[in-house]
Amino acid sequence: MGSTTQRWAVPFVGLSFLAASATVSTAGTLVSGPGGHQYELVTGNNVSWDQAAAAAKAKGGFLATVGDAAEQSFVEKLLSDDAAASGAYWFGLHESSTEGDYRHLSGAKPSYTHWLASQPDNFGGNESSATILWDNPGDSSFSRRGFWNDLPPSKGYPQVASVYPDLVPKGYLVEYRGTGSSSSFNNGDGDNQLAVGNGGNGGTGGNGGTGGDGGNGSGNPSSVPLPLASTAFPIGALFAAAAARRMRRRRS
16 A cells, blocks of 8 residues: 555656646736726736737737837836836737738737837747836846847746846736727727627737737636646646545555
8 A cells, every 4th residue: 555655646746746836827906098998917927928818818808919109108107016027028919920020919010119129139030929028126137128029939038037037928918908989999009809709810920829819709807827727736636536546446
């Protein structure tokens, strides 16, 4: 009996650790912004652009898009008011299948941009997703605060976090189009095509996946976990159940 228990303890403990270390997201307060849309900052380390886009869609919204200078200022204030940690925050701008051709989730070509100087540069040949660089006072990269940068759609560059903390993904921005008069608001980023009815079609992403869809059709927020967090615990439960059945058979 003792040896059987030990053989099953290793995978069970390993899965328990996986569940505990799975990405945990924390949503901030919903805030009304341009055109009557609502916005939400969701924080969570190790979130990829694709995970963020899927989670935003499942919540009834979409990765926030920035159509003009007023919306850019609003997003920066949202990050500041929520005391966002220094890091990179995904938003709804992604490279199409053509190198250097960035598009909003609606497929619209941006008429307003706020790229950091010399960006996007596709460093390493695999940067295809846009982030908002966010730095706090005391960071050596504070002068980059609020500007846009392209990153690989996964984990960024954690190896340089001590010098450039804004190159490590720390969360994402969600936008909800809502209903009524706010649903027709469009400041150039095509938001009026997203997250109401059958949702928008985010276009094709380049070098790292497809662009996110517009939403689940409601246009209103709902609460859902990130994919990894929602799957880790059921997998652990299956292994635990199998272990219990094996031990019962050995007793009999």
